[in-house]
Amino acid sequence: MQLGWLVSKTKGDVVIWSIVFLLSVFSVLAVYSSTGTMAYKYQSGNTEYYLLKHLMLMCFGLVMLYLCHKINYKYYSRVSQILLWLSVPLLIFTYIAGSNINQAHRWITLPVVNLSFQTSDLAKLALIMYTARMLSKKQEVITNFRQGTLPIIIPTIIICALIAPANLSTAAVLFSTCLLIMFIGRMNIKHLLSIVFGGLLFVSVTIFSLHKLGQATGHPIGRVETWVARIDNFVHGGEGDQKEYFQSKQAQIAVATGGVFGKGPGNSVEKNFLPNPYSDFIFAIIIEEYGFIGGLFLIFLYLLLLYRSIRIVVKSPKAFGALLAFGLTISLVLQALVNMGVAVHIFPVTGLTLPLVSMGGTSLWFTSIAFGIILSVSRDIEETEELEEDIVLGAV
Numbered sequence: 001m002q003l004g005w006l007v008s009k010t011k012g013d014v015v016i017w018s019i020v021f022l023l024s025v026f027s028v029l030a031v032y033s034s035t036g037t038m039a040y041k042y043q044s045g046n047t048e049y050y051l052l053k054h055l056m057l058m059c060f061g062l063v064m065l066y067l068c069h070k071i072n073y074k075y076y077s078r079v080s081q082i083l084l085w086l087s088v089p090l091l092i093f094t095y096i097a098g099s100n101i102n103q104a105h106r107w108i109t110l111p112v113v114n115l116s117f118q119t120s121d122l123a124k125l126a127l128i129m130y131t132a133r134m135l136s137k138k139q140e141v142i143t144n145f146r147q148g149t150l151p152i153i154i155p156t157i158i159i160c161a162l163i164a165p166a167n168l169s170t171a172a173v174l175f176s177t178c179l180l181i182m183f184i185g186r187m188n189i190k191h192l193l194s195i196v197f198g199g200l201l202f203v204s205v206t207i208f209s210l211h212k213l214g215q216a217t218g219h220p221i222g223r224v225e226t227w228v229a230r231i232d233n234f235v236h237g238g239e240g241d242q243k244e245y246f247q248s249k250q251a252q253i254a255v256a257t258g259g260v261f262g263k264g265p266g267n268s269v270e271k272n273f274l275p276n277p278y279s280d281f282i283f284a285i286i287i288e289e290y291g292f293i294g295g296l297f298l299i300f301l302y303l304l305l306l307y308r309s310i311r312i313v314v315k316s317p318k319a320f321g322a323l324l325a326f327g328l329t330i331s332l333v334l335q336a337l338v339n340m341g342v343a344v345h346i347f348p349v350t351g352l353t354l355p356l357v358s359m360g361g362t363s364l365w366f367t368s369i370a371f372g373i374i375l376s377v378s379r380d381i382e383e384t385e386e387l388e389e390d391i392v393l394g395a396v
Helices: 002-009 014-042 049-070 075-097 119-137 145-163 168-184 189-217 224-236 242-258 282-315 319-343 362-395
Strands: 099-101 104-109 116-118
Touching (some): 075 119, 104 119, 116 119, 116 362, 119 319, 145 168, 145 189, 168 189, 168 319, 242 282, 282 319, 282 362
Antiparallel strands (some): 099 104
């Protein structure tokens, strides 16, 4: 009875709701399996410790998803401005005084609750919403470089530049997402191509220069050596950082031994060897336990999410709603594809998690908020269609 009441209160694309449910199920199963050994070792044999923690975080995330889907998506236009202005000082503070883990300042530890808050998650959400807002407002001058392109690309460059020193992969995915939103938003193709080539050239020259400077002085600069090592490992295999190479090889072993149908839930062997089987390499564990079929089904879910998002874009009467839903979806799908690509050795090791599947705290919450906003746009379209149908039936 209570479940039926809850279902009656949920609106929006039922397929996206189903995707959220299925990804959550995958998450619970995979996290429980991949954290069992770690929990036994560090939590006095309590193998359910991390599962229960993950379940609490996920339940809170789903509550936020539900609340966000009930809010009219138009309010997120104004919210994006506030969050964007808040993101800049938070990213700067994180870089200066954030928690240093693996030479990366990515987290701020929240007082009282003692949770690690990754400020790039907030900045990513804010920038995507803000880009959708600006594109919808600049449609009349969108092909003009000074009036249309600059006001949109400058915040994108600033946010991505602040994220990049600690998390280059997140910055790259976010920058790519914003470029795709701009493309859908009818920005001048020549301007976009100039930005792409200019950005690639600048990043390549900067990394190369800092790498050579670090070698000359004998003092590595930031995470440049980590980036170079990951690329060396990917291209040459084992010539860079041995830790990164070990992660990649163990993930490949997990994928190779999974076969077509997998070893079965909880029967992964590589979870005992992979350093991060519950986050960065959770897709490898899923393939090992559920096989090629399980991995293919997970890919299908993300691609189905993209397809349903495209339907929202087509149906949305407002540019902001269409761009907002598309931007958030493409961000989630790109991140998922990169994470899965790393597990099967298509991409170098990045550190990106699998959205709504990997174990995490605030990252899981911000992913839930993104799904909630997408469903808010879908709900508005659904209610508009119902209203138009009532008007037509009333007229008849």
